[in-house]
Amino acid sequence: MKIFKKFAQIITFTIISLWVLLPVFLITVSTFSSKQEVYKWPKNLLPKDFSLESIKFFFSSYGTISSFKNSLIVAFITLILVLFISIPSAYAFSRYYFKGRESLKIFILMTRMLPIPLLAVPLTSFYITLSLYDNLLGVALIHTAMALPFSIIILSGIFIRISKEYEEAAIVFGASKLKAFLKILLPLSLPGIAAMLIFTFITSWNEVFAASILTVENRTLSAHILNLLDASPLYFKYAGGFFLSVPAIIFIFFIRNYLMKMWGGF
Amino acid sequence: MKLNEKYFPYVLLLPLLLYILLFFFNPFFNALKLAFFDENNKFTLIYFRELLRDPRFFSAIKYTLMFAVTIVPLQLITAFLIALFINRNFKGSKTLLFICSIPLAISDLAAGLIFLSIFTEHGFLNSFFYFLGLIKKPVYFLSYENIPLLFTSILIAEHWRATAIVLIILIAGLQMIEKDYIDAANVFGANFFKRIFYIIIPLLKPSIQSALIIRTLFAFQMFAVVIALAGDMIPVLSGETYFWYYIYRNSHIASCYAVVIIILSLLLTAIYLKFLTYKEPVYENI
Amino acid sequence: MSKKGVVLLNIEKSFGGNKVLKNLSLEVKSGEFLVLLGPSGCGKTTTLRCIAGLEKVDKGKIFIGDRDVTELPPSKRNISMVFQNYAVFPHMKVYNNIAFGLKMRKFPRQEIDKKIKEVSKLLKIDNLLDRFPSQLSGGQKQRVAVARALAVDPDVLLMDEPLSNLDALLRAEMRTELKKLHRDLGTTTVYVTHDQIEALSLGDRIAVMFDGEIVQISNPKEIYEFPSTIKVGEFIGIPSMNFLKARYENGEIFIGNQKFELSDKIRNEIERKKLKEFIIGIRAENIEIYANKCRGSLCSKILLKEELGYTQLLTLKIEDFTIKAFSKAEIGLGIDNYVYIKFREDKIRFFDCNTRKLIF
Structure with a gap:
């Protein structure tokens, strides 16, 4: 009975893992195949040759490198903006009682539920007047709007879990409120803030609708690939899918222990 | 001094409030304006009339709803089963949880491209x-000649990508259920299925509800995949919005x-909240 | 060590319409160990936090020494505090934890070092200075918290239920040590607790609080022997003080139907105060138990016998009242038997039926 249970467990584990990992494995194989191999049929399930041809093509196509850079820049600006807006807000939510706190919290979550098309389309004309259209800052601004609700909720949760007593102790021993925040709360919540920022990075890196609509020349990687979808060969698409996924997967590895804490509040 | 203290939280929230104003209210009302007012700022329904004349509009509604009503329950069931499995806390359950959360990092566009390498004729x-x-010849999964097959392919891709978030929410919910309840049910002789239906699912309802709402709203925004x-x-x-x-x-x-997307989203959320709001259940006869 | 007294004048504080402190006044003498004792929710912690400056008072004034600190932030009050959950900063080593207050006060490095050596030796944690709090036991964290509080030479030391998270054995040990520390250093201390044993053993004086008000403030002996109200008598002492309703009729005192004989001195006092009905308070150890009827004894039935090792605790029914009494010797009678009890006359307290306050 015990052996049977153990066996069933291993089988279940394998099936679930395969379901998740196999597609990731297959896109990796496809990306490291030669152009001919991509169109060959039937394929070998295990790759015979290892080729950087597709990857070379992908990076040498016009706009790929710059869109890669653009994606990083947009994500970086988004991180900074999210940091500067979400930290004071989360501090207010977790350390003060004020009128309308709970309703504001719910409202912020609701803003995340607004469809991106509803935000992105009307923003174009607003951006044109501010000359933010086709501008990386403009994309970062809307990515910030998308990332803020969750990052504030996540960060409030992190702050709340750190006992107020620590800051009070600092204040009693002569620190100002700001110093208590900088010397106590900030270092104590650093891992959580890092996790939140990684989540924000992934949000920005992955976002495609707004980035496509708000840019023409200065495309992010997602927007670049979406834009060329009709006109590009399979190996370009595969490499695109691969390079869109890799940074995000690497980053999520670092916050794996934080995922539960971040979503526990729902 | 006292006044200062009282308004301090609002000062901290100022950047956020400004942001909400500029990047939520502003586009929201502008969208309404663009949809209902013409160039001369006069109220009009011509755009909606034009919309209704577009045959793709109705298929868009049809397919969007079809995706929402198929993917969401499917994800919920898959995630629930995996969550139950992971929650057994065996050696390696943490690893499995990490593996299962990988798709969380993958965008819908990337997921589409990943599954393209699986479903394309080559x-x-x-x-x-x-x-x-x-088979002897390749099957055309992604062709307009066989829409159900195409629909299923997209369904599989989106199901693969977005189940992770439901899973995380459900596991977080499961972990909050005190073991005492399940032990108690055990002591009083409830078997595995009875434990699930009478203890776990009712206690998990708040998590199920939030997962359901989040996923449905995002299902309405399915796009790149x-x-x-x-x-x-x-x-x-x-x-269609994009095009x-x-x-x-x-x-x-x-x-x-x-x-239209927001109206449908609000409608469905309202329905969910109405039918799924967590009340203390009254058990009269079990 | 600097010593300063604390004065609270007519303090009021509410949280969202809920009045937590009602016109509270209190004087802590310089060098005194004052315990704020009361059930949870009585406002004792709020009082402490008002002294610290962590809460702003709605009304009233707070003085430390002769300085009005009502509007000053905590950092300007030169107080220090030991928190209920220690609040030892988890990301700093013990050394830096103790140094925190000194650094904030911009002490020179050598002086900080000297001071830390001093207090860590005092609290026997000089071998732990290099550790992180996660490597410490609860008792050790407690010592670090106390060392950190003492390092800054505060005018007033505030302690918020500092021992409540320790297990019973450690708590007793720490209690003795705190007492000794205070005797050696003489720092003015305000100590909040709901544990009466801590209060009785530590405090030079105890302020008993109920519902945001101080109902009695006095030395432990006085509070134990002369509770100012019935509620104080019930709250302090294990078991609680026994209370019985009595009446004065035709020059005699009755409890229920039994005549209760008392000396002329007390009878005269009752006569003089024109008391008709009143409540008698007597502690369990001041009741003498006899197997046989004797002069002036009251008859009562044994409901319960509890063996405590050094003594027996009897639950007795006398008329309509249930009381508890210690029996020094084994009386040889079981449950449902009748015993005869006498109260030690100098320990009997009289309370008003309506105001429930001590008469004499």
Whole structure:
């Protein structure tokens, strides 16, 4: 009975893992195949040759490198903006009682539920007047709007879990409120803030609708690939899918222990 | 001094409030304006009339709803089963949880492209079927000639990508259920299925509800995964918004689509909240 | 060590319409160990936090020494505090934890070092200075918290239920040590607790609080022997003080139907105060138990016998009242038997039926 249970467990584990990992494995194989191999049929399930041809093509196509850079820049600006807006807000939510706190919290979550098309389309004309259209800052601004609700909720949760007593102790021993925040709360919540920022990075890196609509020349990687979808060969698409996924997967590895804490509040 | 202290939280929230004003209220009302007002700022329904004349509009609604009602329950069931499995806390359950959360990092566009390598006629699925001897020639999964197959392919891709978030929410919920309840049910002789139906599911209802709402709302915004696998062969609301803005450069119609998305989203959320709001259940006869 | 007294004048504080402190006044003498004792929710912690400056008072004034600190932030009050959950900063080593207050006060490095050596030796944690709090036991964290509080030479040391998270054995040990520390250093201390044993053993004086008000403030002996109200008598002492309703009729005192004989001195006092009905308070150890009827004894039935090792605790029914009494010797009678009890006359307290306050 015990052996049977153990066996069933291993089988279940394998099936679930395969379901998740196999597609990731297959896109990796496809990306490291030669152009001919991509169109060959039937394929070998295990790759015979290892080729950087597709990857070379992908990076040498016009706009790929710059869109890669653009994606990083947009994500970086988004991180900074999210940091500067979400930290004071989360501090207010977790350390003060004020009128309308709970309703504001719910409202912020609701803003995340607004469809991106509803935000992105009307923003174009607003951006044109501010000359933010086709501008990386403009994309970062809307990515910030998308990332803020969750990052504030996540960060409030992190702050709340750190006992107020620590800051009070600092204040009693002569620190100002700001110093208590900088010397106590900030270092104590650093891992959580890092996790939140990684989540924000992934949000920005992955976002495609707004980035496509708000840019023409200065495309992010997602927007670049979406834009060329009709006109590009399979190996370009595969490499695109691969390079869109890799940074995000690497980053999520670092916050794996934080995922539960971040979503526990729902 | 005292006044200062009282308004301090609002000062901290100021950047956020400003942001909400500029990047939520501003586009929201502008969308309504674009959808209902013409160039001379006069109220009009011509854009909606035009929308209704577009045959793709109705198929977009049809397919969007079809995706929502198929994917969401499917994800919920898959995630629930995996969550129950992971929650057994065996050696390796943490690893499995991490593996299962990988798709959380993958965008819908990337997921579409990943599954393209599986479903395309030169893809892995066809090769696999060939090796099993099931087929001689490639099957065209992604063709307009077989829309149900195309729909299913997209369904599989989106199900793979977005189940992770439901899983995380459900596991977080499961972990909050005190073991005492389950132990108690055990002591009083409830078997595995009774434990699930009478203890776990009722206690998990708040998590199920939030997962359901989040997933449904995002299902209405399905976009890149559809375009990557089906191009414009299967219209969905977000995709149409994109096309109307991006190709036809008509922000009025695009806004109309966006308004339809939000109306449908609000409608479904309201329905969920009405039927699923967590009340203390009254058990009269078990 | 600097010593300063604390004065609270007519303090009021509410949280969202809920009045937590009602016109509270209190004087802590310089060098005194004052315990704020009361059930949870009585406002004792709020009082402490008002002294610290962590809460702003709605009304009233607070003085430390002769300085009005009502509007000053905590950092300007030169107080220090030991928190209920220690609040030892988890990301700093013990050394830096103790140094925190000194650094904030911008002490020179050598002086900080000297001071830390001093207090860590005092609290026997000089071998732990290099550790992180996660490597410490609860008792050790407690010592670090106390060392950190003492390092800054505060005018007033505030302690918020500092021992409540320790297990019973450690708590007793720490209690003795705190007492000794205070005797050696003489720092003015305000100590909040709900544990009466801590209060009785530590405090030079105890302020008993109920519902945001101080109902009695006095030395432990006085509070134990002369509770100012019935509620104080019930709250302090294990078991609680026994209370019985009595009446004065035709020059005699009755409890229920039994005549209760008391000396002329007390009878005269009752006569003089024109008391008709009143409540008698007597502690369990001041009741003498006899197997046989004797002069002036009251008859009562044994409901319960509890063996405590050094003594027996009897639950007795006398008329309509249930009381508890210690029996020094084994009386040889079981449950449902009748015993005869006498109260030690100098320990009997009289309370008003309506105001429930001590008469004499």
